[in-house]
Amino acid sequence: MTGHFPPPPARGCSDTPVLKERGQHEVFCGLTGIIWLHRKMQDAFFLVVGSRTCAHLLQSAAGVMIFAEPRFATAILEETDLAGMADAQEELDRVVTQLLERRPDIRQLFLVGSCPSEVIKLDLGRAAERMSAQFAPRVRVLNYSGSGIETTFTQGEDACLAAMVPVLPDTDARELLMVGALPDVVEEQALGLLHDMGIDKVRVLPAHSVDDDYGIGANTVFALTQPFLGDTHAALIRRGARHIAAPFPFGEEGTTAWLSAIAAEFDVDAATFERVTAAPRARARKAVAQASEALRDRSVFFFPDSQLEIPLARFLTRECGMQAVEVGVPFLHRAIMSPDLDLLAEGPALSEGQDVDKQLARCRDARPDLTVCGLGLANPLEAEGMATKWAIELVFTPVHFYEQAGDLAGLFSRPLRRRGLLKLEAAE
């Protein structure tokens, strides 16, 4: 890789001791993923088996969907359903049969578990198997858990994709699988770059439709676009596929490193790689330089929330000139994170899991210029005069690959600019 980034650090963070926290954590639950997953899988329906709380979460998080033909709903289990689990199973069968009769467009149905104890006791795996047999071949029924117990909001996507891997057929084809739900426009950019390098046999998980199904086998190689796909990674390895480990495609450097790892796997020559990436790299570099002016020499502190923290810390420190104070992650998957950890220079504390009060105390001590955290922590910290960035915005905004690199830097510089303006106003 050339030029304007610092050289890879002599000592990255791979050997940095990790502070393991197992206290109270404050994050959204995995049901949140339905909001972006239902947009990607056009023939899928997500039936949350849950409580009124789950229904409220979905409705408020996806309020905008109320006027569209919905592709998710909540089957609410009442206290009375607890009286007999057989009744709950029958009730679920009844709801699903009604739904599938009414909606012939549904080809893939996800039964999404949640965390009320009555739901946890239901065997949704067996229900999905039973229903799959009943409604095959028109509808495939799968299940996963979006429960908020000990999980974070991006794990819903991981659980969903991991549930899809075992039902994909076997193949010997040598294909690249790009794994992770990206906005369509971003996915097209990535596929375009790979195509221009001569890599055409590319599949995407999740596919837009069950009709786009493809096989998995020993000749499948896969590249993750999202750092939170630990279970999907494990499920693909179990199917014999091989992971192309690389930094994640955030920023110019991350995108180039990600593409370069794939190019090496498919024997793309250096001249072709340069021809395809030179122009978008230059655009990304310029956009990041502009958007990151407000970030230079500022400090950043990450609470564990989205699982994107390590690659983002790498981007902010290496491309935007920030200094990371602490980088917290909900779970540290080394097989997935090592390439980013190697590039993140020694210095920031690393923490895994959360003990929210202790971490708040460390954050208040450090008084970072910017704190990246969940919604619940952002308001109190803002009230204490600290600039914050909501981690959840990072999964709702297109931030991957070259053309979005400037927007990614802009997401972090905006709160600092806003706080600067507020200070100016207060001084006038």
Ligand code: SF4
């Ligand atoms: S799954 Fe659990 S945390 Fe999420 S909305 Fe339902 S009850 Fe709340």
